[in-house]
Amino acid sequence: MKEKSRNPATKKIARERISILFEQARQAFPAHPERSNRYVELARKIAMRQRVRIDREFRRQYCHHCYAFLVPGSNMRVRVHRGNVVVTCLSCNKKTRYRVVRPDAGTEQ
Template sequence: MSRGKRPKWMIEIAIERMNILFERAEMEFERHPERSNRYVVLAKKLSTKYNTKIPDKWARRYCKRCNKFLYPGHNATVRLVNEEVNILCGECGHVMKIPYHKEKKNKRRARYESIKKRNDE
């Protein structure tokens, strides 16, 4: 294959395959955690080869440092600390910090608008 951008159909197949690999990783984690880690590595290789992002649904389900599949309650802990979600990898100790300002802001705005709507009626 020549250099340059890949055709759209190839990218769609790669994303579909990444979804399948992460779903399998989730199913296999209980019995074969090493296999689920291998699935994560394969999905990362696909995203690198086809220059695509890992789907948002799965982007927070693996450790960015050690490439292990994270399963909350088994090898990962999830905490809410100071308006951010901290995901701690149980394998290497890496902490992923994800802010959730937007969600709180949208919730506050929706509540304000509903109160305003009730007062207008």
């Protein structure tokens, strides 16, 4: 097994590459959805190898069950139900729920 890199610059480079891969996945999706899924797979591999967390904006762009790149209206369904955003992947029919926290209106004076 390869030794872990000690240079903090490699984590920065990994984050940049992950963001580039998600941007390419977004651009390639209309013509080649399977290519977008491959870009997500590569971004996840980079994150795991460098032990870098994928940012929240990118984590919500792929299915955590089948790792498909998600585009609303195309291969995902978004619903709001009882304070949760429910995202259904239409590739594998799995649901992911995200909590919605509303700002408390009673505390403003």
